[in-house]
Amino acid sequence: MANKDPLMITDKDEMRKWSRSMRAQGKTIGLVPTMGYLHEGHLSLIQESHKQTHLTVVSIYINPGQFSPTEDLSTYPSDLLGDIQKLKSVPGGVDVVFNPKNLYDYGNNDNGCGVGLDQEGGKVVSCVETGGMGHETWVRVERLEKDLCGKSRPVFFRGVATIVTKLFNIVEPDVAVFGKKDYQQWRIIKRMVRDLDFGIKVIGTELARDDDGLAKSSRNARLSPDDRQKALSISKSLFKAKFAAENGQNDCQELRNAVIQAIHEAGGKIDYAEIVDQESLEKLGEINRPAVFCVAAWFGNVRLIDNIEINVQCASSF
Numbered sequence: 647m648a649n650k651d652p653l654m655i656t657d658k659d660e661m662r663k664w665s666r667s668m669r670a671q672g673k674t675i676g677l678v679p680t681m682g683y684l685h686e687g688h689l690s691l692i693q694e695s696h697k698q699t700h701l702t703v704v705s706i707y708i709n710p711g712q713f714s715p716t717e718d719l720s721t722y723p724s725d726l727l728g729d730i731q732k733l734k735s736v737p738g739g740v741d742v743v744f745n746p747k748n749l750y751d752y753g754n755n756d757n758g759c760g761v762g763l764d765q766e767g768g769k770v771v772s773c774v775e776t777g778g779m780g781h782e783t784w785v786r787v788e789r790l791e792k793d794l795c796g797k798s799r800p801v802f803f804r805g806v807a808t809i810v811t812k813l814f815n816i817v818e819p820d821v822a823v824f825g826k827k828d829y830q831q832w833r834i835i836k837r838m839v840r841d842l843d844f845g846i847k848v849i850g851t852e853l854a855r856d857d858d859g860l861a862k863s864s865r866n867a868r869l870s871p872d873d874r875q876k877a878l879s880i881s882k883s884l885f886k887a888k889f890a891a892e893n894g895q896n897d898c899q900e901l902r903n904a905v906i907q908a909i910h911e912a913g914g915k916i917d918y919a920e921i922v923d924q925e926s927l928e929k930l931g932e933i934n935r936p937a938v939f940c941v942a943a944w945f946g947n948v949r950l951i952d953n954i955e956i957n958v959q960c961a962s963s964f
Contacts (some may be wrong), residue, residue, distance in 0.1 A: 649739030658816045661744050665818045674699040677819035679810060682706040683723040683864040684732045687854035691823040694851050696738050698821045704733060705744040705813055710773035712805030719773055723867055749812055750774045750781045772801045785811045787834045790927055794830045794940055795951065798917050806831055807838050814844055822846050827853045827861050829938055829953045833927060853953065855881065861952045873945040879912035880941055884954040887939055891956045896933040909943050917942035917949065924955065933958055
């Protein structure tokens with residue numbers, strides 16, 4: 647049986663007013679930020695929010711601030727009506743869907759995404775800056791954003807940190823829930839909340855996978871059937887690496903080489919494959935502390951990310 651329809655809010659002032667009225671009644675609020683095209687991974691975040699708070703807000707907003715003009719903003723999948731039905735299927739449902747039209751609209755209706763330059767001499771900027779909207783304030787978590795996805799997508803985490811800050815300021819939640827599939831993103835948001843003293847508890851939930859092991863992602867819908875089968879090489883090789891590490895293989899280069907080879911042999915193109923410290927995201931030469939193996943790879947024209955945490959018992963030296 648479907649739950650009741652969530653309250654749909656598109657205006658940020660109305661969203662803030664709702665949140666403040668609920669908190670005045672002693673209710674706690676959980677926020678699940680999404681870009682829509684929801685799958686079971688997103689729905690598991692909602693279930694976690696239910697455990698933590700009285701009320702749950704799901705934001706659905708495709709954020710232009712994290713896309714450069716050469717990336718896939720225009721082709722990012724969207725299905726608002728389908729998303730609403732999926733949200734209604736979650737036990738307990740959701741209380742509010744916050745679906746703003748444009749969180750960077752300051753009275754200028756030019757929302758185009760062209761090519762722009764930053765002030766440091768010619769790097770591609772985000773779609774927000776090329777549409778004449780006047781947005782120029784950005785939040786950066788400087789060290790954590792540099793490597794992994796940040797290396798090939800230089801505006802991505804600046805855009806993520808900024809839009810999450812905006813959502814936090816609008817929704818004013820007590821708890822925010824993110825999935826660990828976007829591991830670097832989760833760590834960046836946790837560090838941002840700590841450094842800027844947001845009064846918000848950030849929770850990371852375990853990565854959700856399809857039955858065949860592929861990490862759930864909205865981008866999976868753009869994979870051809872053939873590329874989808876080939877993409878299973880990511881998760882299969884990561885699980886093999888985890889097994890090897892937990893059975894004494896701690897040389898990160900050898901583990902990386904095995905994963906890279908498996909993905910190449912399946913026809914994928916590696917963006918990165920790195921074993922890093924779980925909290926600092928610093929690259930490791932050997933696994934001697936809690937680590938996470940992070941991978942980004944292209945199959946066809948779709949870029950997929952995946953990761954697996956590796957927790958080994960390291961012998962103490964005396």
